[in-house]
Amino acid sequence: MRRQKALKYMKTDRNTVLRAAELSKLILTEDETEKMVTELGKLAEIIGNLDIGDISETGSEAAQPVSEAREDEVKPSAERDKILQNAPEHTEEYFCAPDTFDKGGDE
Amino acid sequence: MKYETVIGLEVHVELASKSKLFCSCTTEFGGEPNSHCCPVCTGMPGTLPVFNRKVLEFAVKAGLALGCDITRVFRFDRKNYFYPDLPKAYQISQLYAPVAVNGHTEIKTADGTVKTIRIHEMHMEEDAGKIIHSPDGKTAFLDYNRCGVPLVEIVTEPDFRNAEEVNAFLYRLRSVFKYLGISDCKMEEGSMRADVNLSVRPEGSEEFGTRTEMKNINSFRAIERAIAYESARQIKVVENGGTIIQETRRWDNASGRSYAMRSKEEAKDYRYFPEPDLPAFHISDDEIKRCKDLIPEFAEERAERLVREMSLPEEDAALITASRNLADLFEDTVKICGAPAEVRFWFTGGLLSFINETGRDPEDIALSPEKFAEFAGLVVSGELKREAGKKVFRALLESDGELDLRKFIKENGLETLDDGELIAETVRKVIAENPKPYEQYRNGETKVFGFFVGRVMKELKGRADPAAVNSTVRNILGNSLEKHL
Incomplete structure (x- = not known):
């Protein structure tokens, strides 16, 4: 319910685009911002059309619930040097990433 | 004006x-x-999560x-945030249909007041990794072993309304989770972490003040200090005509202060949405x-029952029931040998002091109730005196309950x-x-009597x-005194 309401009342104005850019870690130029306001506005309109139909009976609550779960068994983890290769930067022990000043995280 | 502090908690507990x-x-x-990692918990593309049944049972x-x-039908949701401790850039958590809601539990404070604390909800989620910051502050070294716990x-x-109630709740929570065997709740290892939401308001007011959230306070003592500091800070702001800003603050235990991390305006927008990689789950x-x-x-x-049924002093009952393993050992031993007073004597004196001295985890004490009952039986029947029994009991504990009691008693002449x-x-x-004390005794210093008894026992x-x-010492000393006179 909360999601449908959010869609219905969401206006794609300049502030919405700038907020979305911030969340996506994008820096937009003035031209790009204008373009996005128009294009995302059209997209939102199309998505807004979904409200026409009654979808209150669909969604995961209505779907047959499936309780596929696994047993609590430990299996060997990946070899460390192999898993570390998936990252562009790593030492012999750690993945590396640029540090941030906002010591947030750890939610 | 008098102020009232209002506190709510968010407690994270790692499940075992x-x-x-x-x-x-x-x-x-x-x-x-990074030795406990795989493509799933390091967020590699194309991997899919598979839910652990045991976690549901624990939750x-x-x-x-x-x-x-x-x-009955719960789901997982994605909480998106961009930070290096989270390789997927989202945490699988629960927002729309958490596994448990609308609970309550009772706490008892030191003065015996009982209070009900309401639980808004409890949800399941995965833990994040650990970041080690490089000394120059430029690189984050990431260990993802904890990711997905x-x-x-x-x-x-x-x-x-105060820190005492908060800690009473956390102790209760820890005790309940340990009894259930679902977590070790070690604050110092981070397997139990509390965030404190706190606001102040004039006493008697019904409205809530603006709250701040303090994150990652990792000991009971730190919680007390953080609450005292933050209440005082907020009251001072309000009294000086200022306004409290809704913000997240980090408690710094070393300096004893809390610092603003981010305000509501910069609050993270987590863009929650239902986790598409996991279906809804049904609990029958x-x-x-x-x-x-x-x-x-x-x-x-x-503890209340032990006080009632076995007339244990409240203090002893609390000590015995602090660990489920020890409480089981106590009750089973009493059941076998039928001598609660004797078992209590060895329990509170011998066993608990052994745990204190050696720093052993009470949950790891392997002594069986049968063995404990055999020992208590020897003392009750008089085959072993308490004084000599101390040495035997210690050896029994040190052997992890493996000691052959009769053999040990015989070999050591006890x-x-x-x-x-x-x-x-x-x-x-x-x-x-000991001619000197004897001399003293003869001169009427009867207090040395105890010295002789002690020496003889030894x-x-x-x-x-x-x-x-006692009576033998009294007789012989008395006789010698008469002879002397």
């Missing part, structure tokens, strides 16, 4: 499943960095123990019943002595060896009946 929430890597604490038990309603987050209503009535049947009697109720002649002989020997390795030694 063997494997992670959505993959089969081990949840073991520590280990070489349902926790929910039931906290008086919650269990959500199952957590429950318990969110309370703002029902606390049978499953809930099975979990209900596995819920034990908890520490406080058990069996009870009822040889009156030997006692008398020993008394005479002790007097002869000489006889505590094997003799203290009453027999």
Whole structure:
């Protein structure tokens, strides 16, 4: 319910685009911002059309619930040097990433 | 003006499943960095999470123990945030249909006041990794071993008014979770972490003040300090005509202060949405019943019962029931040997001081009730005197309950002595060896009497009946005194 309401009342104005850019870690130029306001506005309109139909009976609550779960068994983890290769930067022990000043995280 | 502090808690508890929430890597604490990782918990493209059944059992038990309603059809949701401790850039958590809601639990403060704390909800989620910051502040070194370890987050209503109530709740939570065997709740290892939401308001006011959230406070003592600091800070701001800003603050235990991390305007927008990689899960009535049947009697109720049924002093009952393993050992031993007073004597004196001295985890004490009962039986029947028994009991504990009691007693000559002649002989020997105290006694300093009794007991390795030694010492000293006169 909360999601449908959010869609219905969401206006794609300049502030919405700038907020979305911030969340996506994008820096937009003035031209790009204008373009996005128009294009995302059209997209939102199309998505807004979904409200026409009654979808209150669909969604995961209505779907047959499936309780596929696994047993609590430990299996060997990946070899460390192999898993570390998936990252562009790593030492012999750690993945590396640029540090941030906002010591947030750890939610 | 007088102010009232209003506090709500968000408590994260790591669950003790063997494997992670959505993959089969081990949840073991520590280990070489990134040695407990796989493509799933490091967020590689194309991998899919598979839910761990045990975590559901643990969460349902926790929910039931906290008086919650269990959500029959629950789902997971994605909480998006961009930070290096989270390789997927989202955490699988629960927002729309958490596993347990609307609970309550009772706490008891030091003055005996009982208060009900309401639980808003409890949800399951995965833990994040650990970041080590490079000294120059440019690189984050990432250890993802903790990534994907199952957590429950318990969110309370703002029902606390001071730090004592908060800690009473956390102690209760820890005790309940340990009794359920679902977490070790070690604050110092981070397996239990509390965030404190705090606001102040004039006493008597019904409206809430603006709250701040303090994150990651990792000891009971730190919680007390953080609450005292933050209440005082907020009251000062309000009294000086300022306004409290809704913000997240980080408690710094070293400086004893909290610092603003981010305000509401910069608050993270988590863009929650239902986790598409996991279906909805259904909990059947049978499953809930099975979990209900596995819920034990908890520490406080058990202590009350021991006081009632066995007339234990409250203090002893609290000590005995602090660990489920020890409480089971106590009750089973009493059941076998039928001598509660004797078992209590060795329990509170011998066993608990052994645990204190050696720093052993009470849950790891392997002494069996059968062995403990055999030992207590020897003392009750008089085959072993308490004094000599101390040495035997210590050896029994040190052997992890493996000691052959009779063999040990025999080999160390600790069996009870009822040889009156030997006692008398020993008394005479002790007097002869200690002419000075004897002299004192003869001069009327009767307080040295105890010295002779102690020496004789020691000489006889505590094997003799203290009453027999007492009267023998009295007789022999008295006789010699008469002779002397």
